[in-house]
Amino acid sequence: MKCPKCGSENPNDSVFCVSCGERIKEKNNSKKYLVALIIVSVVCVCTIASTIVLSVLYTKKVNEYQDLTRERDSYKSSYELVLEQYKDLNIQNKPSKEELDEIIRKQYSE
Numbered sequence: 001m002k003c004p005k006c007g008s009e010n011p012n013d014s015v016f017c018v019s020c021g022e023r024i025k026e027k028n029n030s031k032k033y034l035v036a037l038i039i040v041s042v043v044c045v046c047t048i049a050s051t052i053v054l055s056v057l058y059t060k061k062v063n064e065y066q067d068l069t070r071e072r073d074s075y076k077s078s079y080e081l082v083l084e085q086y087k088d089l090n091i092q093n094k095p096s097k098e099e100l101d102e103i104i105r106k107q108y109s110e
């Protein structure tokens with residue numbers, strides 16, 4: 001390895017020049033440092049990006065779950081309401097569960 005300052009030959013693993021004391025390994029080290037910095041940056045960016053993506057997906061799933069829960073509750077309450085109405089009317093031929101489902105489905109589709 002040649003010294004950039006005085007041009008004298010040095011062993012390949014030397015950090016400083018044996019004749020003038022100039023730092024030889026600096027360029028190599030800064031390259032390694034740059035590569036390490038890039039790797040760390042990429043890992044950081046990936047971590048942040050995946051955190052954002054996961055939190056967005058999680059929020060989406062939570063919202064979907066809440067919507068489904070609301071839908072189920074309103075369906076359940078309307079089903080109970082229809083049952084209650086039939087009870088109040090004291091109808092002899094009570095509709096079957098399937099017929100009630102059909103009535104509720106019609107109400108929902110309107």
Ligand SMILES: [Zn+2]
Nearest residue numbers: 003006017020
């Ligand atoms: Zn030198």
